[in-house]
Amino acid sequence: MTARPKLCVIACPSLRPELEQVAAETGAGISIHYLEMALHSRSAEALREALQTAIDTTTGCDTIAVGYGLCNRGIIGIAARDIPLVLPRAHDCIGLLLGSTARYLDELDREPGTYFQSAGWLKAAREAGESGEFTFGPNSNASFERLAARYGDEAARYLIQELEGFTKHYKRLAYVTTPVEGSSALASEARSIAAKRGLEYHGLHGDTGWLCRLLSGPWPEEEFLTVRPGQQVRLASGERLIEAA
Structure with missing residues (x-):
């Protein structure tokens, strides 16, 4: 049997109740790190810096799932280092909660x-x-x-x-x-x-299906962006919202 890829999650604390429940239901021992709620009241640069620092210090997993939407463009510019990133094509956390x-x-x-x-x-x-x-x-x-x-x-x-x-x-x-x-x-x-x-x-x-797919995969292109090591998140036109470059 092929081992299931190990997933680490960096997320907004507003999603904590739903993510904790979904993670428990998967039974996969997913590691979740929550950033400060106060980042929502700060600049996009502050969120971007906090996300990048968390990404750069995350180890011991095969993929990092980012539990944020576009969120005032705070995810634009973050980069994958040695571990691929997966991000939902959501405007913000509420879109994830609505499914x-x-x-x-x-x-x-x-x-x-x-x-x-x-x-x-x-x-x-x-x-x-x-x-x-x-x-x-x-x-x-x-x-x-x-x-x-x-x-x-x-x-x-x-x-x-x-x-x-x-x-x-x-x-x-x-x-x-x-x-x-x-x-x-x-x-x-x-x-x-x-x-x-x-x-x-x-x-x-609400509908937690999108969060379930974020934590368990697969990550279809229409709902998620996969960022390979060396790539960066960029703003995209239309419904795609974000792209890797």
Whole structure:
């Protein structure tokens, strides 16, 4: 019997509940490393640097799966060193939770001003806040008082204005329920956030099939990009989103 290739995963903590469940179901002892949730509030360069550092220090596996979507182009420019990379052709983590890019785009067509949430997003944001990090979006923990205590009053006023500008275009909060423990229960928290921000609440049923394929393969070209050692991720036109060069 041919040995199954050993997989290491570098992922966004917003996907932790689903990835942990899928990994347990595969029974393959997959190693998963989660980056900081706060990277979502920083520049694309910050995410790119953190991803590349994680890739460069990962050893002992045959393939590295990257559990991120395009994510503000933060994956553009990352390179495979000695180990091939596999990346989903997703716009962001929510597309992975919905099971397809087509479904993700359908929801945005229905309401472009949609802010998506899931159990993993809510839990990761809460943990980030408890560790002193700031989270942004409709469920932001960045109050004027907290910002002023760290950065001073002038900077805090500027950051609050930026936050308000960032969130004012949202019309709907869509909570994605997935088949993981606690996902349905956290829908009430999402409803509260929507009510607090004056947003329409909408529930969506998630689909972890795409994440299952990321962890178990095969990796069909229409859903995944394989980056060979020496290649780099580039932006691609159309539905492909990314390519290797």
